[in-house]
Amino acid sequence: MAHDAHAHDDKNNSVLKIALNLAITCFFSGVIIAGAYAITEPAAAAQRVKAKNDAMKELVKDAETFKAIDGKEGWYQAIKGGNVVAYIVPASGKGYAGKIEMLAAVTTDGKAMDFKVLKHAETPGLGDKMVEPKFRKQFTDKEPKDMVVVKVPTDKNIQALTGATITSRAVTNGIKEAVEAVAAYSASQKK
Incomplete structure (x- = not known):
């Protein structure tokens, strides 16, 4: 035992x-x-x-520094010679294959300058052409009212990427909203 x-x-x-x-x-x-x-x-x-x-x-190539804006998450002032020369803000749109995340550069008087795509899942060879300069430069100096996607080229609006109208609209709407937000913020700062 x-x-x-x-x-x-x-x-x-x-x-x-x-x-x-x-x-x-x-x-x-x-x-x-x-x-x-x-x-x-x-x-x-x-x-x-x-x-x-x-x-x-x-x-914003000529900026010397970038300063985060209090109370505005992800917003930055681009500063040159002690003056704000532009704003850089987050932007996004719902693309063909999901959310497109971007950074938008906006002038102090509320016009688009340029944008950079940070994250996307758009179709290679179609929607992913949104990152190319040919598409991006259409936004330079545009006010929100002119940010309309068209299929037939005009000098005034944004020509859609061939075979990627949904992507084109998603980017355009995202940048348009960012520019409008900056214009509203900029106006509130002048009061």
Whole structure:
């Protein structure tokens, strides 16, 4: 009888050892993962900030600095010689294959300058042509009232990308809303 009790204790001990080893392994794995995150996350965050700064610099080439606007998430003033020369604001539209996320550069008097697409899932060879200069430059110096998508080219409006009218409208509406928001903000600052 004593022998059976001893075997039972050994079995319990080995289960306990396995459980303990697992717990220790899990703990150290957690420490390693947390440590790796603590090291890589600041670098990733810094990379995201750099990517955003590069995008803003690309949109307003002559700006010296970019200053975040209090109370307006993702909004920046582009500053040159101590003066605000443009605003950079987030913009988005619902494209053919989902949300299109952009950054829009807007003049202080409420006209579009340029935009940069940050994220999209539009059709390669069709909708993704929205990133090309030929399409983007149609927005330069346009007021919201002229941001209308047309299929037949005009000097005044935005000509749709061939085979991608939904994408063209999504981008145009997103930029138009961003320009209108900046115009309203700019007017409120002058009061």
